[in-house]
Amino acid sequence: MTADPDTGAGAGPERGTVFAFFNEIGIIAQLSQALLGKVLPDGVHPSHFAIMNHLVRLGDGKPPVRIASAMQVTKATMTHSLAVLERRGLIETRPSAEDARSKLVYLTVAGRSFHAEAIAGANRAFGRIVGEPELQTMRECIPALVEIRKLLDENRDPGE
């Protein structure tokens, strides 16, 4: 008996597990991204925030192609997103000294403070919803997620 039809469980003996797992993952990702989107000012997409977040956490001064690879989007998409962020003054790009083909992406002061405010806003938004018991659930769940994420990451096509 499938108590909750949304889980997709019951479709098969073992395969149903994989299906149900990714199904839940997909829904959570969509809902959390929608929540994040509401916190961001108009014209800043969650994916733009993800780029900022990456630069703050792992350091800036990297070429677009490396950011694209980390974010799992194409070079063309990164070109577009960086143009948006640069127009907004949140990042700046300078030519690379070692490779004339390449640019390097840097956060501006405005970009860093924008990121800090967005983080604060997101924490307020999620804090309004996520209580201590769910926090505990998440904490216990993270190692498993990391394991699966690494598994998929190792098996993804190069160039994506």
Add this chain to the structure above:
Amino acid sequence: MTADPDTGAGAGPERGTVFAFFNEIGIIAQLSQALLGKVLPDGVHPSHFAIMNHLVRLGDGKPPVRIASAMQVTKATMTHSLAVLERRGLIETRPSAEDARSKLVYLTVAGRSFHAEAIAGANRAFGRIVGEPELQTMRECIPALVEIRKLLDENRDPGE
């Protein structure tokens, strides 16, 4: 010491947990969707498959607005997606008998066999990557995911 910088842990005492959790979720969702996309024939988007899957699992003969709500997309998006699926002969729509404003969406025979093949292809693709230990990890993780998914689902804005 943040062993894995990708987790985003270490950004705060408790808040980092929420952040790391949703970060992993987002990455897994993206990678798994990319994997699914490779299995589908050209021109069929993962979101289209999700609609088919919904209709197979929870039954067809429903109006677009209900499918849109279940898939968490807008009515306009559903109009577009259903047009694609109908052009491909995977679904068909008939006017509702009870409500003259409304249509009802039905799977065609071609649609059902398409779905079955897609499921089989997805299982092959995931089976090539996911082994027994990860399957076990997923199994243990699902209840937690369901809990978080329901939490977010209950707290989302109506009309999305």
Add this chain to the structure above:
DNA sequence: CGATAATAGTAAGACATCTAACCATAGGAG
């Protein structure tokens, strides 16, 4: 009953993303 609000679906325009094609530079093989 008749006016107003709510709901189902669509259309138009914007934006993010993708693929395919292109240019410029780098790096190797001969």
Add this chain to the structure above:
DNA sequence: CTCCTATGGTTAGATGTCTTACTATTATCG
């Protein structure tokens, strides 16, 4: 050194999704 391939970045066109505005029908309320 020269040619060929690989790599970083951009451009153009297609597709998916969103918001806003609109039409048609239904429901509610006076």
